[in-house]
């Protein structure tokens with residue numbers, strides 16, 4: 398464990414007298430980590446607490462893992478906090494994968510415990526082979542060096558830091574430590590399945606690399622550290638440069654800058670600035686955002702068209718207008734939900750700029766954009782609003798009523814127009830008119846006054 402000791406010192410992973418929470422699944426890595434921290438706990442005057450999460454995913458097995466952790470903690474005289482989380486419901490609610498759901502719930506619990514204990518560190522059992530696997534996996538997916546840089550040895554988390562002292566050693570060393578210290582960890586059978594991408598790298602790729610370099614985990618850990626250092630240097634430089642010319646409106650999630658100034662920077666900085674701008678605008682970068690978007694962005698900058706437009710995921714638009722590049726979220730008209738009261742006589746302007754007018758008239762006018770109907774006082778006031786889920790309407794020739802959603806589909810109304818199409822209702826909420834599309838069936842000679850509704854574009 399000399400390598401771990403040196404690693405802790407090099408990266409200042411611990412300080413004397415600190416409170417260290419340890420994520421322990423019951424597997425070899427985290428059991429060895431807990432044991433190791435206990436063994437150095439006296440010298441470092443550490444307050445240790447084990448955290449174990451039962452994801453309730455492998456029947457009784459996952460509860461048995463947590464039982465096992467609890468009982469080892471008792472043997473070693475360590476406090477243990479345990480949580481059971483309902484991964485299945487959480488993943489259904491959010492529409493995410495099992496591993497992501499388990500991870501989110503686990504880290505939520507870790508965060509809460511960090512705050513409860515006012516802890517300095519959360520120690521996790523990732524080791525050098527995990528690092529190599531992660532980097533190789535990223536390597537097959539991404540051309541971004543900062544993404545390939547892998548797992549950091551120390552990073553801020555909750556009120557303290559996450560630390561990974563075992564990045565200095567590989568799986569074999571951990572297994573040998575377990576044997577020497579008579580630790581009999583719990584084994585997760587899913588770790589054997591080469592169907593999972595990580596296991597594919599673990600079982601097939603890493604052993605091949607180790608044939609050429611048995612210390613590949615050390616080489617890759619060093620590479621990871623250098624890449625992280627380079628990435629953080631570049632990020633700081635890009636931030637500093639952007640400050641000088643980027644106009645950023647965080648409230649409206651929009652940004653703009655002069656293309657010529659941007660392009661005068663070295664290309665490495667330009668790429669980093671592009672990433673930073675997207676980070677500023679997206680709360681979380683969408684999965685669909687790819688290398689292709691970056692390529693398109695740079696093509697737009699370099700191209701000789703004076704006006705051009707790119708559509709990025711989640712409605713982000715990149716516009717070029719001469720030397721100005723601006724990025725902003727395209728507010729779909731449907732995002733502006735509206736509801737107006739329409740007096741008779743009266744006139745209302747819609748978010749799309751058109752008007753709807755209501756006035757008393759002696760003459761019935763019926764065309765695509767006018768609707769005359771007999772109106773009683775009980776029908777007033779009218780409301781103009783956009784559609785709502787479950788809206789239904791009846792019209793001439795229809796037996797019963799039909800959902801507006803289906804009507805829009807039948808009429809091939811583009812999706813982005815459906816949510817801003819004006820819907821005019823009477824005081825009871827009955828839908829009277831969809832300008833340009835349908836009119837409700839009204840009694841031929843009803844009571845009340847003749848009112849004409851007009852849509853003026």
Ligand SMILES: Nc1ncnc2c1ncn2[C@@H]1O[C@H](COP(=O)(O)OP(=O)(O)OP(=O)(O)O)[C@@H](O)[C@H]1O
Pocket residue numbers: 419420421422423424425426427428448449450451452503520521522523
């Ligand atoms: N259910 C859990 N409860 C508490 N900590 C966990 C749990 N699962 C993972 N961790 C922590 O996260 C680290 C990395 O988890 P990961 O799933 O990548 O590895 P692992 O194969 O589960 O490691 P181990 O050999 O410790 O089981 C673990 O070493 C441990 O510190």
